[in-house]
Amino acid sequence: MKNFEFYAPTRVIFGKDSEKQIGTIIKNQNCKKVLVHFGGSSAKKSGLLDKIFESLKEAEIDYVSLGGVVPNPRLSKVYEGINLCKKEKVDFILAVGGGSVIDSAKAIGYGIANECDVWDIYSKKVIPTGCLPVGAVLTIAAAGSEMSNSSVITNEEGWLKRGCNSEYARCKFAIMNPELTYTLPKYQTASGATDILMHTMERYFTKEQSMEITDRISEGLMRTVIHNIKILMKNPKDYNARAEVMWAGSLSHNDLTGCGSVGDWSCHQLEHELGGMFDVAHGAGLAAVWGSWARYVYKSNISRFVQFSVNVMGITNDFYNPEKVALEGIEAMESFYHSIDMPISIKELGVNLTDDQIDDLAYKCSFKDTRTIGEFQKLNMEDMKKIYIMAR
C-alpha cells in the first residue's frame, strides 16, 4: 500500500430540487458577479437555465452568461470566457452542464488567476498558482469534474486535447439532482457510465498491492454502475438508478477509489488523442480502446485481472488457469459494453483509422516520443501504436 493524501473539499448538495438552492448557495460565496457558463441547448431546452437565472435574480446576485461550450471543450471558448470575465469583473463561475462545461469554467478560472496564456498551463509550460472559484450544477453523470482536480481542454490549433490537474480547480460546490439527467440521450448515459467505470478501473488496475478497503469500495462501485446502467437503458427516468450512477460518478473520480494505489491512466491518454483528433464522446472512446489495452498488458499482473473477473464480472475462479479467468473477465466487460451500445473497437466508434493516423495518434500521445504512459505497464510510442492497431 502506498502513502496517500485524500482531499475532497467540494460541498455536495444532492437530490430532488437541489438546484432551487442555487441563489442562497452562491450568496454564501461572497462574490460580486457570476459568470453562468453552459453548453449547447440541453440546459435551455429543459428550462434549467431559466430557473437558475430566476433564482440568481431573487437572491439579487449580479451575473452574465456565456453558452456554447461543446463536448471536448475548445480553447477558443475559454479565451472568450476569460475576456468576458475580465471585462465584467466576474469573480465566480457557475458551470451548468457536464464535464465539458465544468472544465471550460475551470480553464477560464485559470486564465483569470494566472498571468500567462492559459494554454501554457495545459501544455505544462506553466504550473498554475490559482483559479477563480467555480461551482457546478451537474446535468450528466460522467466525467466527475464536479469533484475532481482535473480539467481537459482541446486546442483547435493542432487538435490537441490536454489536461491539467491542480487542487485550485476543485469545485466549491456541486449541485446534483438526478432528475436533471432524465433528458440525456441513451448514448450519453451509456458513455457517461463507461467513463465512470473507467475512472475506477484506471485506479484499480495497479501493479502493486492496493488497499483492501479501496478494492472493496471500487468493486462495489463498478458493480453498482453496471447494475444500474442496465436499468437506465430500459427506463431512463428511474430516479434511484439515476441517483446511484450520479453519485458513483463523483466518487469514482474524487480519488476515493485510488487511495493507497498508483493509477494507470493509459486508456485515458490514448482516448484523449482520439477525442482531440476525431471529436468522439470521451466514454465511448474509452470503451473502444480498453479491451485492446487490457489484452496487451494483462500479463504484467494476471492476479489483478483475475480479481477483476471474479469480484466485478462474476466469473467463476479457476485456480489452475488464471490466464483463462483473466481473459474471460475482459471478454465479459466487452460484452457488457456491447449490451449498452458502447463500441469495443475504434471502427465501432465510427472512425476508420489509416496507418498514418495511427502513427500520428501515437506520436501525439507520446508527446513526440518523449514520454511513456501507464503504471500497470509502461507504454512507449511503439506500444501505443500496437494498441491502436489492435483496437482499430
Ligand code: NZQ
Ligand atoms: O451541450 P448540451 O446541449 O448541454 O449537450 C450535452 C453534450 O452534447 C449533453 N448533455 C449534458 N447534459 C444533458 C445533455 N443532454 C440532455 N440532457 C442533459 N441533462 O451531453 C453531451 C456531453 O456533455 P459533456 O459535458 O461533454 O459530457 P461529459 O460530462 O462526459 O464530459 C466530457 C468531457 O470531460 C472530459 C472529457 O475528456 C470530455 O472533454 N473529462 C474531464 C474530466 C475531469 N475534468 O475530471 C475527467 C474525464 O476523464 C474526462 O477526460
Ligand code: ZN
Ligand atoms: Zn474519463
